[in-house]
Each structure stands twice: as C-alpha cells, then as structure tokens.
Amino acid sequence: MSAATAESLQAEVDRLRLELQTLKSKQGVEKVSIGNYLLTRLAQLGVKSMFGVPGDFNLGFLDLVEDHPDIEWIGNCNELNAAYAADGYARVKNNSLGVITTTFGVGELSATNGIAGAFSEMVPVLHIAGVPSTIQQKHRPLLHHTLGDGRYGAYAEISKQITCHTAWLSNVDTAAQQIDEAITQCLTKARPVYLTLPTDFVQQKVSSERLHIPLARIVIQNEPQTEEYVVDQIEQRVKEVDGDVVVLVDACVVRYDVKAELMAFLEATGFPVYAAPMGKSAIDETWKRYGGIYVGSITDPVIKENVEKAKLIISVGSLKSDFNSGNFSYNIPTRRHIELHSDHVQVAYAIYKDIGFKHLLPKLTERLQQFYPTASKIPVVPFEAKPPKGTTAIITQRYFWPRMASYFRSGDVIVTETGTANFGILDVPLPPKSTLVSQILWGSIGWSVGAALGVAIAAKELGLPRTILFVGDGSLQLTVQEISPMIRLGLKPIIFLLNNHGYVIERTIHGKHRKYNDIADWKWNQLLDTLGDRKTETKSYTITTPKELESLLTDKEFLSNKTITLVEIIMDRLDAPRLLEDQVAIAEKMAAQAAQAAK
Amino acid sequence: MSAATAESLQAEVDRLRLELQTLKSKQGVEKVSIGNYLLTRLAQLGVKSMFGVPGDFNLGFLDLVEDHPDIEWIGNCNELNAAYAADGYARVKNNSLGVITTTFGVGELSATNGIAGAFSEMVPVLHIAGVPSTIQQKHRPLLHHTLGDGRYGAYAEISKQITCHTAWLSNVDTAAQQIDEAITQCLTKARPVYLTLPTDFVQQKVSSERLHIPLARIVIQNEPQTEEYVVDQIEQRVKEVDGDVVVLVDACVVRYDVKAELMAFLEATGFPVYAAPMGKSAIDETWKRYGGIYVGSITDPVIKENVEKAKLIISVGSLKSDFNSGNFSYNIPTRRHIELHSDHVQVAYAIYKDIGFKHLLPKLTERLQQFYPTASKIPVVPFEAKPPKGTTAIITQRYFWPRMASYFRSGDVIVTETGTANFGILDVPLPPKSTLVSQILWGSIGWSVGAALGVAIAAKELGLPRTILFVGDGSLQLTVQEISPMIRLGLKPIIFLLNNHGYVIERTIHGKHRKYNDIADWKWNQLLDTLGDRKTETKSYTITTPKELESLLTDKEFLSNKTITLVEIIMDRLDAPRLLEDQVAIAEKMAAQAAQAAK
Known part of the structure; x- marks a missing residue:
C-alpha cells in the first residue's frame, strides 16, 4: 500500500468520524463552550498568539482568550495592523495559521486591506468577528456599529470578496462543525476565512467529542x-x-x-x-x-x-x-x-x-x-553580494544592500517593506535557515511594520534569534503605532529605517519632484522612546555615512541585540535600487506599447 | 408662484440643460481633461482640500490636484485616517463634500471603515479610487494590488455595501455625466459615493460645456x-x-x-x-x-x-x-x-x-x-454646567466636563471621540456658533483624530478660530500619525488627551480589570515633538490635579493658542462619565430581559 493511499484512507476515516460526531453531538457527553471549542482547535494547530483589538462585541470571547493557558492575546494598536501581524505570524509559523479577532463593523472593516492582502498572497489568516447576539440579529435594532439601515449582513458580504470561505454562526448545533470547516478551508486553501461569533454563542455549550480528531490541511491525493x-x-x-x-x-x-x-x-x-x-x-x-x-x-x-x-x-x-x-x-x-x-x-x-x-x-x-x-555538471555561478567599487559620501542603495549580506546570520527572519526594500533585498544572498518575508504581489505600504510584529512573535515561539525589518520613512508612517506592542512585549527586532524623506517608490514611478510624494521629517530617533512603555529599554541610531554604518555593524553592543533597536539610515531622496528602476522602466515601455496597440 | 415651485422649475431646467449637454458633448467646443473636469466640479462646490495617500494608480491625477489653483492636496499618513479627515471636513463645510483619493486595492480598502462610517452617519464623502487603465481592465493581467485571481471588480463590490452610489468610469463619452451623477447623489443622499478613475482617463478630453450648469443637492419638492x-x-x-x-x-x-x-x-x-x-x-x-x-x-x-x-x-x-x-x-x-x-x-x-x-x-x-x-410661557430650565461640590485630588470626569464649559468660546469647533468624551460632552452647554462633531452611531474608536484634521482644515477655510479635540489614550493610539499633517500644515488644534491607561469605554462595558483593556503608557508629552516636522513649534502639558488644570485654563500663553497644543489629563483607570455608566447599565438590563424573553 503506497503512502499516498494510506494518507488518503486516513483522511476518509477522519472525515467519517467527524460526520459521526456531528450526528452524535446532541447526545454528547463532555461539553465545552463554543468560545473554548474554537480556542482548543487553534491551540491544536500551534496557534500561541492571537491578534486584534477589543470591542464590545468581542469582550466576552477575549475573557476566554486571556484565560487560555496556551494562547496569548496580543493587543494591537489598530485592526489593520492586527491583520498585518496575523499575516506575518502565519508566514513564519508554517502549517499553522494567523488569527485576528475584531469587533462588529468598525473593527472588522478596518482590517479589510490586511485580509485582502492575505488573500492575494495566499496566507492562512482566520478572521474572527465578534458580532451582535443572535437575538439582536433577528430583530436588527439600530445598534451602534451598524450602517443605520438594518443591513446586519453587509460586512459578511464585504468579507466574501476577500476570503475563500465565510462561516456565519447562527445555530449552536452546527457551530462546531462550521468552525472545523472554516479552519480546514483556511489551511487547505492558504487563504483567509471569515468567522462570526455572536456574543450569546461564546458561552453556549457543545460536545467536545470532535476535538479528539485533529484538523489539518487537506492535500490533493493525486489519482x-x-x-x-x-x-x-x-x-x-x-x-x-x-x-x-x-x-x-x-x-x-x-x-x-x-x-x-x-x-x-x-x-x-x-x-x-x-x-x-x-x-x-x-x-x-x-x-x-x-x-x-x-x-x-x-x-x-x-x-x-x-x-x-x-x-x-x-x-x-x-x-x-x-x-x-x-x-x-x-x-x-x-x-x-x-x-x-x-x-x-x-x-x-x-x-x-x-x-x-x-x-x-x-x-x-x-x-x-x-x-x-x-x-550536476551544468555550471552555476555562485550567488554573491556585489559591493560597488569606490565610496560615496552618503549611503546609497547600491552600497547598502550588498553590505547587509555579511550582517545577516543563520536563522534570521528578514521582513522587507513594499517600497525600495523589496527590490534592494533581491541582490543580497541570505544565509542558511533564514527566511525572507515580503509582500510583492499585494504590495501595501505599511504592511511590513504590522507584519514584523507577527513575525517577531512567531520567530520567538520557534526559537529563531533575530527579526530584522527594512522599511522606508513613508511606509513606516502608515502603521507606526505597531512598534508599541513590540516594545511592550519585550520583542527585540532590529528596524532599519531607510529615511529618504518621502515615497521613493512613487517618485521612481511618477512625480519625482512632486510635493505629494514628500512627508514630514519626524524625529525618528525619538520614536521608540515615545511609543514605549516607560519601562522597556530601547536603542536608536542615526547613520549618515558608509563609515558610520560600517562602525555600527561591527559594534559589539549593537550586535548583542539586547533591546529593540531602530537604525535610521539617511539616504538621498531620489536614490532607488537598480531593480526598482528597471522594473519601472520596463513597465512604462510596455504600457506605451499597449496604448499604441489599442489605438 | 411659490418659492418651492420656482425652485422645482429651476431644477427641471438644469436637468434638461445637462441632458442636452450630454447629447451635444461629442460635438463639444471647449475641451477639458476628465481629471480637471472632476476638480472643477469639486471646486464649484467649495471643496478646497482633498485628502488621501499617493499610489501608482493615482499619481497622474495628483499632478492635476497639486497644480489646481483652488484645491490643496492634503497628504494623509494612511487611508483610514484620510477617510476620517474627509468625513470631518464634510461635517463642518455644510453643503459641500469631503473628498478622498486612494489607489487601487491596497489604498481604497484601507479606507473601508472610514467610508462605512460616513454612510452610517450620513456624511457626503466622495471616494475617488485611482484604478488600472481601461486597457488593463480589459485584459486583467496579474498586476500588483490585485487579488491574484483576475477579479478587478471586487473592490467596487465592497464599496457597493457602504456607499449610496458607485460610478465605474469606462467610457469617455459618458464620463462627465457619470461624474455629475456621482457628485449629485453624494450631496443629495448625504452618503458616500465611490468613483473610479482609470489611469488612462485622467488626461482624456471631454466637453467643458456642462460645467456652466452648477450641481447641487436635490431637495424633495413636496407635492x-x-x-x-x-x-x-x-x-x-x-x-x-x-x-x-x-x-x-x-x-x-x-x-x-x-x-x-x-x-x-x-x-x-x-x-x-x-x-x-x-x-x-x-x-x-x-x-x-x-x-x-x-x-x-x-x-x-x-x-x-x-x-x-x-x-x-x-x-x-x-x-x-x-x-x-x-x-x-x-x-x-x-x-x-x-x-x-x-x-x-x-x-x-x-x-x-x-x-x-x-x-x-x-x-x-x-x-x-x-x-x-x-x-412661549411653558417653563424651560436653563441648560447649565453643573460642577460637582467639593474637590478631589485627581481630575475626575465629573469635574472635568463642567469645567470645560467656561473654556469654550463662540465659534469653537469641538470634536469628541467615541469613548468617554462622547458621553462627557453631553452635560456641557456649548457657546453660540460652536459646533460639536462626534460619531455616536458608527462609534469607531480613533475616528476623532483623523476627523479633527479635516475639521481643523475646514474651520480654517471658514475662518473659525479654534478646533478642540477630546480623545482618550486608547483611541489616540489607533490613528496617532494623523497629528503629523496637523503640524506640517501649521494647524493649531488643542488636543485634550484623557489618559486613563486603556480603553475605559470597554472597561465600563466589560472586563474592568482585564489586561486586554490595558495599553502601553506612551510618553504623550513627547508626541508632538516626535511626529512634527522639526520646524513647526508645538506645546505639550501634563496635568494631574484640578489645581493644575485651573491654572492652565487661565494661563494667557495657553489661551493665546499660537501653536498646536497637547494637554495630557491624567485620570483614574476606571472613571467614566455618568451618562456612559447609565447607558451601559440600561443596555445590560434590557439585554438580560431580551434573553429571558427569548427562552
């Protein structure tokens, strides 16, 4: 009997067992609340952290999260950042999933872009929305957080566009089955799933029998x-x-x-x-x-x-x-x-x-x-960093990225932002067992900061030593508050802030000297101190020359990584990595050809 | 002939003229780009500021905005904040509208919660999304910012749930008409409208004839x-x-x-x-x-x-x-x-x-x-502030709000956050010509910060002297970066930050001593300096006792309001305004009754 066939039979056995449990559940022996059923399922799959923001439709559920022995509640500063964090977490915790819990309307809709990004990039994120009680859903009163016209289902309609599956819990008897289906879809399709949890369902009891049968990604059994x-x-x-x-x-x-x-x-x-x-x-x-x-x-x-x-x-x-x-x-x-x-x-x-x-x-x-x-005899030119010849007074993209190669170590988790960093990192060979986390298809600026929080937590859970973030000043402004939970939780990411005074990726595409691509010049080296918790130590540097960078990257204290660290790198406002410039040039050329052809 | 009838006839005349222009447009004399047509329409309606974030599908349009003599581009730090700002702007600029421009997918979806809030609260916000060219829309390549499955229409489907009208521009001949319809719907229904602007349409020319006929809110002509x-x-x-x-x-x-x-x-x-x-x-x-x-x-x-x-x-x-x-x-x-x-x-x-x-x-x-x-003889008890008797060592909600009454002046625009501030302000009589801006139905925490930016800009345009924001520490963390544009633009709002170390509205509802309602204790009095532009002066205070508050509120320098100012008010972590406590108590009582009745 081949392995695949055994696996295929095991899958069928599990499916039948679950079906049996669905029928048996009403007679069920041991009971568990729906809220804890869900948490047990998540814990079984290696989820140790849950992201989100409290809101009055999820507080009852958050009691259970806070009391759960294996799952930690990570309070984010806002829901978009929480979705990014769940995305980053899922990318590093292979074969597990990222989970975000939000509240009805105002909370869940703030996460829209983050969930859509997880869909686009194929990342398994479970979005749990705390929603009004089933009684309220029936009578649809003019509650706060509603659209004012009784359309309680509008947010689920929105979620349908950006998830592979939505589960609207409305029946206690099928709730456990719906939860299992939602999680299985999330893992199997590697896409976000939307699950509603009515306030009055959190404490309702269901049979715990199904929990003995584990859930997993269903892999296609090839004929x-x-x-x-x-x-x-x-x-x-x-x-x-x-x-x-x-x-x-x-x-x-x-x-x-x-x-x-x-x-x-x-x-x-x-x-x-x-x-x-x-x-x-x-x-x-x-x-x-x-x-x-x-x-x-x-x-x-x-x-x-x-x-x-x-x-x-x-x-x-x-x-x-x-x-x-x-x-x-x-x-x-x-x-x-x-x-x-x-x-x-x-x-x-x-x-x-x-x-x-x-x-x-x-x-x-x-x-x-x-x-x-x-x-094995076909020649392969080894992939190596290519530092430029000569030196420059300021730090250029061409100098910076190859220089980073020798800074990286085995096991590093490196997060690059959608701007210049995503292009710059491509020329840098990474060490063994390192992971690059980036969002090239969806490309939402600001994503990397929220994602880095989730990545740093996942890395810690997996015993990976360092999380390193590369982000531009323009991007960091979008999601800056998510640095706060990093500090509060004692995480120690190293944040390289490429300060080129605005949106360089946009300047490279269009509007090189336009004001709309400029941003305010924050006091970046005060940021960690301001957004900290007054207890945890932080460290910030501002680096303006290659010499200063060289000395930082060989400094023992810096390399000891005892605190969260922000390294502001001052760069020219028009400097972009080669690959970004080439990408823009070829896109422009092809767009012009397409426009010509359409005439 | 009554006024209403004359108005009704004028409306019909305008409608017919516009219809005529639609038919005539192909022969059209003077031509204008679609981008500038849209901007002229907005300027006609008193729009002087446009909110948003640049992205590669809107940069061409932003060139026109930046070059427009009457409309200023307000670069926000992120799109949710931009939507909040457009909402705040529209609330103060009566009979005009708020406008936000975003980019395809990543930008527009970040604004979802802000647009939904404008729908719920009936605020006319026009959401312009820069989208791929009509050629790309036809062939639907796997572009960045797409969901990866060719569904270019998914974001419009999302917008349909939270707007009263969506206009998808795809035909140059009808573009002007679609723009007019979109703006008219926005004004008339006092709800958000979604308008797509393909990159290749920005510079396409249309007849400018329609622009001679003004647009306006259509008021029901009673039979x-x-x-x-x-x-x-x-x-x-x-x-x-x-x-x-x-x-x-x-x-x-x-x-x-x-x-x-x-x-x-x-x-x-x-x-x-x-x-x-x-x-x-x-x-x-x-x-x-x-x-x-x-x-x-x-x-x-x-x-x-x-x-x-x-x-x-x-x-x-x-x-x-x-x-x-x-x-x-x-x-x-x-x-x-x-x-x-x-x-x-x-x-x-x-x-x-x-x-x-x-x-x-x-x-x-x-x-x-x-x-x-x-x-006129029915007695009315004058509405007056009721300061509590006696004093307390710390600043209580009961002391704080009545004390604010004499701080307010004619013409003030006051923005209150969804947390305790929305309830506290209700007991404070406001002076003549003042405006209170709040979001009681939608109730999205963090809204007030983005909104205050839009409010302050609108107030400045209308010559109103002061914008005053009341926000809690929990709420401010969600949208904190939007303080940066306030500073960059030289606006001078007075921000009262009620620091009670967490989400007090949630604590009042549930989880009084739960960790999930706690947040990190930022160094709030460093915030303006950190998020500033290194040029504009800012001022911050931390106030812990009634005596200190008294002395601040009578301090000439503080009252001169020459700079943006943040006043951190330290409060107890469980102190809530009376009306919030009563609201929670009655909601709990009624929910218990409903649950009982449903059994």
Whole structure:
C-alpha cells in the first residue's frame, strides 16, 4: 500500500468520524463552550498568539482568550495592523495559521486591506468577528456599529470578496462543525476565512467529542494513473534534453509547504536552481546549485543567460505577477516549460488537473535522479553580494544592500517593506535557515511594520534569534503605532529605517519632484522612546555615512541585540535600487506599447 | 408662484440643460481633461482640500490636484485616517463634500471603515479610487494590488455595501455625466459615493460645456396638496393640546441642512426645544427656549420630566440609535409624537411619504406661530454646567466636563471621540456658533483624530478660530500619525488627551480589570515633538490635579493658542462619565430581559 493511499484512507476515516460526531453531538457527553471549542482547535494547530483589538462585541470571547493557558492575546494598536501581524505570524509559523479577532463593523472593516492582502498572497489568516447576539440579529435594532439601515449582513458580504470561505454562526448545533470547516478551508486553501461569533454563542455549550480528531490541511491525493502518466511525460522531456534542466522556485513552494520535498528533489537530481522574487529564501541561498534571482528581462545578465539557455525549465509554485516577473517578461517558451503547482501540472501546452506537487515531487525525485551525473555538471555561478567599487559620501542603495549580506546570520527572519526594500533585498544572498518575508504581489505600504510584529512573535515561539525589518520613512508612517506592542512585549527586532524623506517608490514611478510624494521629517530617533512603555529599554541610531554604518555593524553592543533597536539610515531622496528602476522602466515601455496597440 | 415651485422649475431646467449637454458633448467646443473636469466640479462646490495617500494608480491625477489653483492636496499618513479627515471636513463645510483619493486595492480598502462610517452617519464623502487603465481592465493581467485571481471588480463590490452610489468610469463619452451623477447623489443622499478613475482617463478630453450648469443637492419638492394636508393635520394636533409642544432636535437637522429653517420655526412658535445627543449644537445651546439633552430614560431627571410631560412632541431629523436614545428608552407614545424627516413625515401612526422637512418647516412656521403666546410661557430650565461640590485630588470626569464649559468660546469647533468624551460632552452647554462633531452611531474608536484634521482644515477655510479635540489614550493610539499633517500644515488644534491607561469605554462595558483593556503608557508629552516636522513649534502639558488644570485654563500663553497644543489629563483607570455608566447599565438590563424573553 503506497503512502499516498494510506494518507488518503486516513483522511476518509477522519472525515467519517467527524460526520459521526456531528450526528452524535446532541447526545454528547463532555461539553465545552463554543468560545473554548474554537480556542482548543487553534491551540491544536500551534496557534500561541492571537491578534486584534477589543470591542464590545468581542469582550466576552477575549475573557476566554486571556484565560487560555496556551494562547496569548496580543493587543494591537489598530485592526489593520492586527491583520498585518496575523499575516506575518502565519508566514513564519508554517502549517499553522494567523488569527485576528475584531469587533462588529468598525473593527472588522478596518482590517479589510490586511485580509485582502492575505488573500492575494495566499496566507492562512482566520478572521474572527465578534458580532451582535443572535437575538439582536433577528430583530436588527439600530445598534451602534451598524450602517443605520438594518443591513446586519453587509460586512459578511464585504468579507466574501476577500476570503475563500465565510462561516456565519447562527445555530449552536452546527457551530462546531462550521468552525472545523472554516479552519480546514483556511489551511487547505492558504487563504483567509471569515468567522462570526455572536456574543450569546461564546458561552453556549457543545460536545467536545470532535476535538479528539485533529484538523489539518487537506492535500490533493493525486489519482495514481494520471500521476504516473505525468511522471512519464516529464521524464521523457528531461531525457530529450539530456538533463539540461533549470528549476525555478516561486511563492507557492512556501505557501503550500513543499520546501522539504523540493530540496530532496534538488539534491537528488543536481539541477541548477534559481528563484523568482517571491520564492526567495524558499531554498537555502547557500546551496551549491543555487544561482540567484530570475525576474524576466530585468534579471542580472549572467543569471538571465544561464536560466534562459536551459533546454527545459521546471517552475515550482510559480506566480507570475508584474513585480515578480519583470513585468511579464519571462523569456521561457511554453514548449520548453514545465510548471508544477499545488493543484495542477502543466507540461508544455498540456494541463493535468488535480495533480498537486506535494505528492508528485517525491515521485519525480525517484524518477529523475538518474540525470544527476549530467545535470550536476551544468555550471552555476555562485550567488554573491556585489559591493560597488569606490565610496560615496552618503549611503546609497547600491552600497547598502550588498553590505547587509555579511550582517545577516543563520536563522534570521528578514521582513522587507513594499517600497525600495523589496527590490534592494533581491541582490543580497541570505544565509542558511533564514527566511525572507515580503509582500510583492499585494504590495501595501505599511504592511511590513504590522507584519514584523507577527513575525517577531512567531520567530520567538520557534526559537529563531533575530527579526530584522527594512522599511522606508513613508511606509513606516502608515502603521507606526505597531512598534508599541513590540516594545511592550519585550520583542527585540532590529528596524532599519531607510529615511529618504518621502515615497521613493512613487517618485521612481511618477512625480519625482512632486510635493505629494514628500512627508514630514519626524524625529525618528525619538520614536521608540515615545511609543514605549516607560519601562522597556530601547536603542536608536542615526547613520549618515558608509563609515558610520560600517562602525555600527561591527559594534559589539549593537550586535548583542539586547533591546529593540531602530537604525535610521539617511539616504538621498531620489536614490532607488537598480531593480526598482528597471522594473519601472520596463513597465512604462510596455504600457506605451499597449496604448499604441489599442489605438 | 411659490418659492418651492420656482425652485422645482429651476431644477427641471438644469436637468434638461445637462441632458442636452450630454447629447451635444461629442460635438463639444471647449475641451477639458476628465481629471480637471472632476476638480472643477469639486471646486464649484467649495471643496478646497482633498485628502488621501499617493499610489501608482493615482499619481497622474495628483499632478492635476497639486497644480489646481483652488484645491490643496492634503497628504494623509494612511487611508483610514484620510477617510476620517474627509468625513470631518464634510461635517463642518455644510453643503459641500469631503473628498478622498486612494489607489487601487491596497489604498481604497484601507479606507473601508472610514467610508462605512460616513454612510452610517450620513456624511457626503466622495471616494475617488485611482484604478488600472481601461486597457488593463480589459485584459486583467496579474498586476500588483490585485487579488491574484483576475477579479478587478471586487473592490467596487465592497464599496457597493457602504456607499449610496458607485460610478465605474469606462467610457469617455459618458464620463462627465457619470461624474455629475456621482457628485449629485453624494450631496443629495448625504452618503458616500465611490468613483473610479482609470489611469488612462485622467488626461482624456471631454466637453467643458456642462460645467456652466452648477450641481447641487436635490431637495424633495413636496407635492403641494399632500403638504397642505400634512400642515393641516399638524396644526389640528397642536390645537388639540393648546400649544403644549416640545421640539426634539436630532442628527438629520445637521445632515440635511435645515438648521436655519428650524431656528426660524422655534423663534416664531416659542416651543421649548431639546436635543438628542446626535443633535447637540444643531441649535444654539444658549437659545432661551433650549433645555438640554434628552436621551430616553437616562436623561437628567428634570429634563426628562419636562420633555415627557409635553402633550405633543415634534421630533425633527430624529435617528433613534441605541447610544442616541438611552438604549431605545424614549418614553414618548406614538400618538403624542410627530416626526419630521428629510423625506417623510409621521403624525402619530400616519406616514406621509415624500414630504421633506426642508420645505415643510417654513409652512409650519407660518401656520403654528399663532401658538406663540401659550407656547412661549411653558417653563424651560436653563441648560447649565453643573460642577460637582467639593474637590478631589485627581481630575475626575465629573469635574472635568463642567469645567470645560467656561473654556469654550463662540465659534469653537469641538470634536469628541467615541469613548468617554462622547458621553462627557453631553452635560456641557456649548457657546453660540460652536459646533460639536462626534460619531455616536458608527462609534469607531480613533475616528476623532483623523476627523479633527479635516475639521481643523475646514474651520480654517471658514475662518473659525479654534478646533478642540477630546480623545482618550486608547483611541489616540489607533490613528496617532494623523497629528503629523496637523503640524506640517501649521494647524493649531488643542488636543485634550484623557489618559486613563486603556480603553475605559470597554472597561465600563466589560472586563474592568482585564489586561486586554490595558495599553502601553506612551510618553504623550513627547508626541508632538516626535511626529512634527522639526520646524513647526508645538506645546505639550501634563496635568494631574484640578489645581493644575485651573491654572492652565487661565494661563494667557495657553489661551493665546499660537501653536498646536497637547494637554495630557491624567485620570483614574476606571472613571467614566455618568451618562456612559447609565447607558451601559440600561443596555445590560434590557439585554438580560431580551434573553429571558427569548427562552
């Protein structure tokens, strides 16, 4: 009996057991409140922290959270930041989920952008909204936090647009089942789910029997004959090109948890491997067969040639968004391309539905390891930082990012903001076991600050030593208050604040000298002290020259990382990383061509 | 020919002219870009400031805003705050509107809660979203800021839930007409409207002919015979009770601009008048026939008796939400109640549709002035501040609010936050020509800070001297960065920060000693200096005793208000205004009764 079949049978057994429990629940023996049922489910899945803001429709539930032995309530400063934090938390705690609890209307709607971002970027975030009691829902009085017209369902309608599943609890008998379904959908689809918790349901009792059966992400069980056929097809292609293959790693390798399977595949086959921006750090960047970042026509020329000259390219978990593909400029013909996804495979022009990479990759490893002798000889130029020649009086993007390479250490979790940082980091090789957390598809400025809170908490839970945030001054202003919980909770992230006096990503795109891209010049080195709690120590630096940066990065006290630290780096107001400039140039060129073609 | 009929004919003439222009537009003479067409329309309506955050789908439009001679771009720190600011601006600039411009997805969705609040509270806010070009909308590439699944229309679907009208520009020929319709709906319904502006439409040219015909709020033209009948009915009721009438003023008097008509009515009839919390300051609180705030069963006992003993109560613009009515505890039987609304009238049990108070009130003034001799003799206890007896070591809510009464001056614009401030201010009589801006129905914490920015700008445009904000520490943390634009723009609001170390409104409702209602204790007196622009002077005070407050409120330098000022008032962590405590007590009692009844 194969592993997949055993797993498939186990899944069916669990499903039947749960169905049985649904029917049995009314006779149920041990009882548990709905609020605690939900918390137990979350704790089972490794959730140790819950994000959100108190509000009068969730206070009863928060009592249970505060009293729960394994889950800590992280009071955020606002709901958007809480959603970002839940997103960041989920990205680092693989195979778990991020959870945010808000209150009816005013709270949940403030989180909209954060939840939409988790949808776009495929991050499992459970959004629990405390809502009016079922009695109030029936009579729909003109309560505060309503739209004033009795439409109690309007917020759920909004959530439907940006979640993969919504669960509106309204019946005690099915509540446990609805909660299980919501969590399973969240994990399986790696997308946000919306769950309402009426105030009068928090303490209502349900059977606890279901809790003995664990929940988990449901992985597609590939139909064996189709899978075999796909493996044959791929093997044949690889044979035809004599193992001249390049592997391209992208976002969904992380999102659908196939890092281990992929690494085994790469080790066995010896194929050279490159990453798209959203796949960066999915594979150890010090792996001897790893060659750096491929991002279409704006790729470093040597990398570009080495990827595109391969006779066959196998993409794993690819997500071809504009910023992840050099504005759709991949130079990889479909007939030389194989794409492995979470739920389908494409070999040249042929699409194979419902064949997921989680179970396919081990089969491919077995079948394709025969090519190791040839594949492992394909040269790969090591991916290294390239510091610029000469020095400058001020700190430039071209100097800063390569310099960071030697600052990073094994196990670091690095968060980059959507502005210049997302582009600058791409040229920096990261150490083993490090994780890069970024939001390239959704690209909401300010996200990284809330996310860094969630990341730092998750990192602490996993025993990872450092969380390092790179954020611009423009972005930090959007979500600045979320630094406060970092201090209050004793977290010690290192925040590199790239102060270029405004929105440089926008200036690079349009309005180089426009006032609307300027912002107020805050006293950044006072920020931690002002937003602290008067007890926890903080440390701030302002760095204006390469020499000062050099001396900071070798300073023992700074490197000891005993406190939360903010390092303000003064940069020129028009300085942008090369990749950002190239991305903007190519987008403009292609837009002009499209406009011409449309005429 | 009556005034109403002339106005009605003028409206028809304008409508026909606009229709004609739509047909003529293709032959159009003078051309204007769609971006500038929109800006001209806004400027015509008195919009002098536009709120928002730059993003790559609105930068082209922002060029036009920045270059516009009459409209200033107010760069906010984030979009939720921008929506709050547009809301605050619209509330003060009567008969104009608030405008917020955001970018596709990430920007517009961050504003969701702010727009929903404007819907709930009936505030005309125009939300302009910069969206991808019409070419991109057709091909729907995997752009950044999309949900990753090609649903370019999802954000408009979200907006539909929280606006009264959405205009999706997709055809140059009808763009001007769509813009006019959007703005007219916004003004007429006093609700937010969503308008998309594709990047390639900003510079597209349309005829400017329509711009010669002004836009305005469309007021219901009452059908003359129905109106006459309603006036007869009301006159008969008033006669039956010998003019023993009390008038109750509420939110919609402000929202639908009938303050002047109502004041004329009150002067001519001499009826005693009271206000609901949301109607506070709609009528000059020093008016000799004004008696204070009526809020159902939690009303001050003397006021309660004087209102409820009247044989007939005429409510104008009433909005009976929980917090605006003492949790629905009005003791006014329907048969003794007449309600005048913007679009209907109810006399006892009879409803008269499409009879609006704007034109009805002058008719009623004419007909009911005959009752002046009796009505003007009904005693009204003057509404006065009631300072507590004795002193306390710390500043209590009971001491603080009455003390503020003599600090206020004519023309002040006072903004109160949803927490304790909204309840505390109700016991304070306000001076003539002052305006109270609060958000009692929607009740989103943090709203007052963004709103205060918009309010301060509007106040400056209208030549009103002072903007005064009352906000708690818990609420200020949500939206704190919006203090930065206040400083950058040289505005000088006085911010009273009630520091009670957490969410006191939540503590009063539930979880008195729960950790989830605590927040970090920021160094509030450093805040203005940290979030400033290093140029503009700021001033901060920390006040802990009544004596210190007394001395501050009589200090010449403080009263000169030459800079933006933050006054931190240290209060006890459990101290709440009387009305908040009563509101919570009655809500709990009624919820328990409802739960009992449902069993």
